[in-house]
Amino acid sequence: MVREKKNSINQPAWGATAASILNGCFGDYLNDRDNGLAIDMAFYQNNRPLELSADALPAACPNPTDKLCVLVHGLCCHEGVWDFPGDLARSYGRALQHDLGYTPFALRYNTGLPIPYNGQELDTLLERLLAVYPVPVNDLILIGHSMGGLVLRAACHYGTGRAAPWVGKVSRVFYLGTPHEGAGLERMAHLVTTMLHAVPHPVTAMVGDIANQRSQGIKDMRHGTLLAGGEFTGSVPWLPSARHYLIAGTVTDDPEHLAAKLFGDGLVQPPQAGEHVKLFPGVGHMRLARDEAVYEQIKQWCVSA
Amino acid sequence: MEPRTLRQIRGAKELVEETVDAAALAINEAQRTITRMPYAVLARIGPIATPVRAIEQAHLKIADSIYFSIRVGNRLVGNMAGFVLDQLDAHAQRKGHS
Numbered sequence: 426m427v428r429e430k431k432n433s434i435n436q437p438a439w440g441a442t443a444a445s446i447l448n449g450c451f452g453d454y455l456n457d458r459d460n461g462l463a464i465d466m467a468f469y470q471n472n473r474p475l476e477l478s479a480d481a482l483p484a485a486c487p488n489p490t491d492k493l494c495v496l497v498h499g500l501c502c503h504e505g506v507w508d509f510p511g512d513l514a515r516s517y518g519r520a521l522q523h524d525l526g527y528t529p530f531a532l533r534y535n536t537g538l539p540i541p542y543n544g545q546e547l548d549t550l551l552e553r554l555l556a557v558y559p560v561p562v563n564d565l566i567l568i569g570h571s572m573g574g575l576v577l578r579a580a581c582h583y584g585t586g587r588a589a590p591w592v593g594k595v596s597r598v599f600y601l602g603t604p605h606e607g608a609g610l611e612r613m614a615h616l617v618t619t620m621l622h623a624v625p626h627p628v629t630a631m632v633g634d635i636a637n638q639r640s641q642g643i644k645d646m647r648h649g650t651l652l653a654g655g656e657f658t659g660s661v662p663w664l665p666s667a668r669h670y671l672i673a674g675t676v677t678d679d680p681e682h683l684a685a686k687l688f689g690d691g692l693v694q695p696p697q698a699g700e701h702v703k704l705f706p707g708v709g710h711m712r713l714a715r716d717e718a719v720y721e722q723i724k725q726w727c728v729s730a
Numbered sequence: 731m732e733p734r735t736l737r738q739i740r741g742a743k744e745l746v747e748e749t750v751d752a753a754a755l756a757i758n759e760a761q762r763t764i765t766r767m768p769y770a771v772l773a774r775i776g777p778i779a780t781p782v783r784a785i786e787q788a789h790l791k792i793a794d795s796i797y798f799s800i801r802v803g804n805r806l807v808g809n810m811a812g813f814v815l816d817q818l819d820a821h822a823q824r825k826g827h828s
Contacts, residue, residue: 444738447745458748461741627763631756 437472437505445536449501452537453641466534466546468495468554469504474533477550479557486528492564493594494518494527495551497534498714499571499602500642504531506570509715517568517720525727527566530554536572537640541653544579551580551591565594566727567667570714571693572646574603579651581664595667599723601713602673604693608646614639615647670701670726672719674708701726731822740815747808751801758797765789 437445448455448464455463467474475485483489496518498506507516518529532550534543555562569577577598584592614636621633651661663669673695675685680695689695690710696702703722705713713719769786773779 440735440738455741455745458744460744461737461739462745463741627760631760634756 437469437503441472441503442505445503445533446501449536449640449642451638451640452535453539454537454638456535456538464533464535466532466543466550468530468550469533470531475530477553477557479559482557483559486559488528489559490522490526490528491560491562492525492527492566493554493558493562494521494529494566494568496529496531497547497567497569497573497576498532498536499569499573500536500646502536502570502714503533506711506714507531509717516715517723520720521566521724521727524724527564527727532573534576535642537642539641539653540572540575540645540650541579541583543576543642544651545583547576547580548583548587548589551584552589555591555594562591562594564596565591566597566599567595568599568601568723569603570601571603571710572642574598574600574605575645575649575651578605578661578663581667582651582661585664592664593666595664597668597670597727598664599670599672599726601719602690602693602710603671604646605649605671605696606694607648608693609689610692611643611647615644668701668726670703670723671696671699672703672705672713672722674705674710674713676707676709678707680704680706731818733819733822736815736819736822740812743808743811743815747804750804754797754800754804758794761793761797762790765793 444462444464447462452463454460465474468477469475470485475482494517496504496507496516498504507518509515516529516531518527518531521527522529532547534546536543551565555565567577567581569575577600581592581595581598583589618633618636621629621636624630673693674690675682675695676688676691677685679685685706690708690713692710695704698704705716705719705722708716708719766786769782769789772782773786775782
């Protein structure tokens with residue numbers, strides 16, 4: 426039953442999943458070598474890149490609305506991360522389209538490339554999207570999962586810097602499990618590779634070298650680097666014309682539990698409580714991208730004045 | 731077969747080839763370093779120092795030749811796979827033109 430549904434909406438197959446994982450781990454290397462497995466950033470529909478041209482886009486969006494929703498996945502993932510496990514035809518994008526009339530565009534990109542680079546690429550891509558979109562856009566919401574949230578912030582920063590027309594259309598940005606302050610797991614990986622190199626033995630040095638081959642995209646997660654040149658997120662202002670919503674999860678149902686304090690949602694620590702911050706206890710990192718309760722919160726924030 | 735799929739298969743082939751080559755080089759280097767350690771200790775014993783160095787050189791040459799064979803074999807398999815992919819590519823292009 427599930428298999429039939431999966432085929433009918435042409436979900437990314439295992440090959441795309443394997444390529445996305447490879448891109449996340451070694452994407453900068455693949456890109457440098459011009460390897461055929463390197464993913465070029467594009468909006469994907471039915472496991473195929475959308476051609477951003479005035480002729481092709483109307484066929485992909487037969488019922489365009491003046492409200493767009495752009496979904497940006499996280500490290501080692503592709504747009505399939507948004508599909509609900511029990512109902513592969515349902516995702517935040519499709520649900521927002523059905524409930525609030527947002528036309529969804531799901532991005533697929535090489536998550537191993539530096540976050541600032543992907544931010545610049547997304548800035549350009551959004552400009553092209555709005556230029557060829559069949560109707561004028563009045564509202565644009567951005568949803569980023571994990572690293573996707575950092576890419577969105579970088580795109581907003583670069584778009585603002587060059588006064589890109591799409592930036593003014595952004596009303597809301599949702600960050601799901603985004604490591605704005607950096608990811609503990611990558612800090613740990615950095616520490617381990619440093620220690621392996623400090624041990625004067627050829628085998629530990631070799632293991633350290635192998636571990637150090639991880640992509641720049643992963644390394645950028647250490648501090649949540651958004652800008653080229655190593656500046657951290659703290660120095661990048663949040664897009665002032667938009668509202669920003671932070672959604673986080675914890676590994677345990679009790680957010681005060683030691684495991685939740687230590688591991689957050691399994692990969693990312695929750696942000697400090699605030700007006701536009703919502704914590705979902707018991708929702709792990711990956712489930713933040715496909716959870717009914719999270720969707721209801723996004724929807725509620727979308728309709729709020 | 732679609733050009734995109736062929737491009738990905740070629741990419742996977744190149745990645746495997748490069749990984750095997752890099753791994754063979756790195757392991758060879760690590761093994762050389764580890765191999766030298768006991769020989770360095772034994773070579774300090776004056777009467778057996780000369781034969782120890784000769785054995786060490788033979789040992790390293792054998793190990794090097796094994797890793798060299800792995801890299802050459804890897805390159806050969808890679809070239810053959812590349813040839814097959816070229817044929818598939820040409821076939822797909824002919825099919826596209828006709």
